[in-house]
Amino acid sequence: MEFTNKTVVITGGAGGIGFALAALLSAKGAKVAIADLDAEAVQTAAAHIGCLGIPCDVTDESRVQSLVTSVSEKLGEIDIYVSNAGVFHGQPDHAASATDDVWMRNWSVHVMAHVYAARALLPQMLKRGSGYFINVTSAAGLLNQIGDAAYSATKQAAVSFAESLAITHGDAGIGVSVVCPQYVATPLIGLQDADAQxxxxxxxxxxxxxxxxKGVEAGQFRILPHPEVARFAEMRAQNHDGWIEGMQRLRAKSLAKLGAERVAELYRIL
Known part of the structure; x- marks a missing residue:
């Protein structure tokens, strides 16, 4: 896929992966709009990149529809939609200990935001026979995030929805990529680029x-910034019991080094 003159929307675009992706796409000649819940941050980020910035709560379907309408009017029909917004809370105790509000927030941001985008864009994309969805999920969507059951469950649901989009509409000109990074130095988990060094x-x-x-240019469905995730997913598929035992040992290591309150911060000891 070529990105020059393509209209691209990126949610969660005020920082982290969304911001970095917006900057790269703008440099490649795409017409970029970033959206974010933080109205002030999205305007600051948009000014820095030189793109369109729109405040949007992706958990509200009417706001997502308004985002699509606004971008289409200002930049033209949307070619690529990057559903990148995410949340990360952790859990206070046992696997079901997060509140209903936390579970529903995870569900709304990690699953329904993708659904709302597809509802808003599929009719026009199918009519013209082209369009691309990039759904940023997580390695937890293929594996599991120790210490955050709500995050893991909803990220796995997000991967499944991306598969459904590809299976149902791939032969109608709709491209789909699901991105499953493992640990990334972003504000979402309180890390900066220097930490990655x-x-x-x-x-x-x-x-x-x-x-x-690179993955989208190659037309890949599953994009793994951390290639080793493919090996872990294969181990999980081939020997699920053994994989669970290995994850139990990894959790015990995290508990011993970080304590129960920070068990979800496993990336700090890997």
Whole structure:
């Protein structure tokens, strides 16, 4: 895929992977709009990149529809929609200990935001026979995030929805990529680019953005900025019991080094 003159929307675009991706796409000649819940941050980020910035709560379907309408009017029909917004809360105790509000927030941001985007865009994309969805999920969508059951469950649902989009509409000219990074130095988990220099398991947001563009250019469905995730997913598929046992040992290691309150911060010890 070529990005020059393509109209691209990126949610969660005020920082992290979304911001890095917007900057790279703008440099490649795309017409970029970034959206974010933080109205002030999205305007600051848009001014820095030189793109359109629109405040949007992706958990509100009417706001997503308004985002699509606004971008289409200002930049032209949307060619690529990057559903990138995410949340990360962790859980206070056992696997079901997060509140209903946290579970529903994860569900709304990690699953329904993708659904709302597809509802808003599929009719016009199918009519013209082209369009591309890039759904940024997580390695947790293929594996599991220790210490955050809500995050893991909803990221796995997001991967499944991306598969449904590809299966149902791939032969109608609709491209789909699902991005499953492992640990990325972003504000979402309280890390910066400098942290990636000292922790080999971490990638910078720009490194992930570059991986996404290469994957989309190659027409890949599953994009793995951390290639080792493919091996872990294969191990899980071939021997699920053994994989669970390995994850239990990894959780015990995280508990011993970080304590129960920070068990979800496993990336700090990898």
């Amino acid at each position: 000292t922790q080999p398991g971490l990638l910078t947001a720009e490194q992930v953005a570059e991986s996404i563009l």
